[in-house]
């Protein structure tokens with residue numbers, strides 16, 4: 361019953377950010393050249409008990425996805441950026457400022 365809500369809290373890494381709908385958690389952001397590699401988890405829509413580890417390398421300058429990886433069946437079967445990859449990117453873009461403020465706070 362409380363499973364749905366607690367799903368993201370079972371992640372071992374402490375997420376940097378959890379989306380307001382609690383469907384997406386961002387765990388790490390690493391900059392590589394001009395791109396950013398974002399790692400996190402996205403909840404499955406078809407199976408509320410599934411959480412997919414998702415990685416996306418995003419180019420902020422061109423608002424482009426350079427690389428994506430997800431454990432869902434759709435991605436493994438078709439190899440195209442699936443909705444989870446897009447969702448992780450969207451949550452990052454939406455919270456970009458917030459994440460950078462947090463980042464500065466910890467590195468300085």
Ligand SMILES: [Zn+2]
Pocket residue numbers: 412430431432433434435442443444445
């Ligand atoms: Zn996926």
